[in-house]
Amino acid sequence: MKTGWKLLMHALRMLFANLPAAIRVSWLPFLLMVVANWYYLRYMRGVMVMMPHGPSIEPARLGEYGLVVLGYTILTGVLFAWIAVGWHRYILLEEEPGAVAAPPMSRVLAYFGRSILLALIVVIPTALVGVVLGAMIGVIAAAGQVSSPGAATAFGVFVGLVIWFVALFFFYRFGIVLPATAIGRPLGFGEAWRATRGTLGAILLLTLIMTLVGILSNILLTGRVGFATLPPRRTRRWPSRSSSSGHGS
Numbered sequence: 001m002k003t004g005w006k007l008l009m010h011a012l013r014m015l016f017a018n019l020p021a022a023i024r025v026s027w028l029p030f031l032l033m034v035v036a037n038w039y040y041l042r043y044m045r046g047v048m049v050m051m052p053h054g055p056s057i058e059p060a061r062l063g064e065y066g067l068v069v070l071g072y073t074i075l076t077g078v079l080f081a082w083i084a085v086g087w088h089r090y091i092l093l094e095e096e097p098g099a100v101a102a103p104p105m106s107r108v109l110a111y112f113g114r115s116i117l118l119a120l121i122v123v124i125p126t127a128l129v130g131v132v133l134g135a136m137i138g139v140i141a142a143a144g145q146v147s148s149p150g151a152a153t154a155f156g157v158f159v160g161l162v163i164w165f166v167a168l169f170f171f172y173r174f175g176i177v178l179p180a181t182a183i184g185r186p187l188g189f190g191e192a193w194r195a196t197r198g199t200l201g202a203i204l205l206l207t208l209i210m211t212l213v214g215i216l217s218n219i220l221l222t223g224r225v226g227f228a229t230l231p232p233r234r235t236r237r238w239p240s241r242s243s244s245s246g247h248g249s
Contacts, residue, residue, distance in 0.1 A: 018091075021090050021096070024097040024098065024100070025101040026083045026086070026087070028100050032079055033080075036075055036079075040068070047061045077112050078108065078109070081108045082103065082108050085103040085104075086103045088183060089103055089107075089183055092182075093183055107181070110181050111178060114186075118174055121170070121174060121189060122167050126166050129166045130163050133159045140155075161215070165211050168211060172203045173196050174189050174193060174196075180192075
């Protein structure tokens with residue numbers, strides 16, 4: 001189990017020992033991410049309205065919203081792949097970055113595509129765990145054991161943390177396919193699973209550490225363990241059916 005802690009410390013030492021290279025690899029794509037995120041959040045506040053059930057996307061703009069989210073996701077994914085590929089190639093191939101890192105675009109796009117496949121593979125066991133936990137909570141709720149909003153919130157947080165833990169665990173088991181893709185030596189997902197078979201304890205500990213880091217980060221950023229809701233910029237209310245029918249009569 002100590003190996004998981006050693007892996008985390010080794011990664012941090014590699015980062016800080018090579019900080020100038022890390023900055024050269026990441027500064028431009030990170031800056032582009034910040035700009036894209038600023039425009040995205042600004043757009044989100046513009047399309048959110050106060051519905052009877054709470055903040056929601058303006059119904060007439062749902063199609064536009066879907067296209068914007070898709071474009072934003074692809075853009076940030078490619079920018080992240082840019083950083084990751086440049087870093088992996090620097091560490092594993094000693095490929096020195098210039099003032100602006102320019103890793104091969106073929107590797108960046110391959111890394112992005114591999115990341116999507118990895119996410120889909122991780123979703124399968126994660127979804128199964130979520131369904132099982134959801135069914136268990138449904139049975140408990142039907143039995144009258146969850147009678148207060150506080151208890152329901154606690155159950156929701158618990159389910160979220162378990163799902164996050166499972167997702168991280170499978171990501172670390174399969175995740176070595178990504179650096180292999182970055183350096184042009186693709187590795188199959190089955191090969192990655194077999195290659196990490198003897199590191200179960202280290203991966204479990206690393207997963208636990210990163211789960212705790214995620215909890216602490218979210219508490220510092222939002223003041224809560226769960227996820228915060230982005231407030232709409234506009235406070236106008238969308239007319240409900242009852243009010244619309246009342247005006248029409």
